[in-house]
Amino acid sequence: MSKVLLVVGHPDLSQSKANAALVDAVRDLPHVTVHDLYATYPDFQIDVAAEQALLADHDVIVFQHPVFWYNTTPLFKQWQDKVLTFGWAFTIDGSASQLAGKKAVVAVTTGVPADHYTPEGSNQATIETLLSNWQATLRLCQFDIQQPMVKVYGTAFGLSDEDLATAAKQYSELLASYAA
Template sequence: MTTNRTLVIVAHPNLAESRGNATWLAGIKDLDNVTVHDLYQTYPDFKIDAAREQQLLREHDTVVLQFPVYWYSVTPLLKAWFDAVLVHGFAFTFDGSASALQGKKAWLAVTVGSTLETYAAEGLARRTLEEYLAPVAQTLEFCQLDYQGFHSVYGMIFDPLDEDLVLNAKEYRRLIATSETPAG
């Protein structure tokens, strides 16, 4: 039986001061067959080596994009990564042929500053987190990745209880270790 290889692409501009993303990473650092790839550490100048990134994607079965939600979207370097790496001929085609990513699983791990109640039709954000993540999900699906949903933790600017963050990080570790689908 082959072992699932998971690539966790971390796109946090200030990981040293992160609670949520750093806690998640601390919980998975010892897992076999998991590669943690910090975009902001690797590309502080935003000069992305597309060939290197594409090779990393080829070498893994599951891709997890881990990032804090910035203005209802991805972080700037993750957007630049999409533009440089997920290009025609590698990540997608127009003729119906398979991309290099076809059949690989992908999901999102996102930290959110606001509360869950904020992300509701009647909340301050006026939409759910799932609605805000739809463009990212569509990008992954367009690239023929098998989008699995997202794992999230809310309220990061309100300093969530350590116990809640630890429980969330345990669930994150379980999802990555077992290759299960996040509930969203």
């Protein structure tokens, strides 16, 4: 059974509608470890060794966060900078990193609806284009990137409870599929 680490980077999960629903949908899956960065590090003092041990101990890493200014949240970015270190998370000589071959999933929520994330929409780009730094980071770290990116749009404007429930169910099914 694959062990899944869900790294959550929401600044206040207790005040979240969509991110909390996604976490709640998978929290009781026996092979999933939910790791809330903001609850673990309210002072932003990241324990790099503990974080690297968590990553090493899991087969599938899910990176979940709301989109903040076309990026991840501040603590999540700091986590990337501190934890994904040269020689451990990535190399430049072709040798395997400690993350090589682990599966990676990116799951994001956005405040505005999906039609804003099209070439014709207000953002004039897809969410995949705007978050291409994730793909580059995961490739550098030699992850096996799982497609497609999980996306829940319109959390601040128009996401219905029914659509959120459907998204949470699909998320649970996706993470459950890694148990096999």
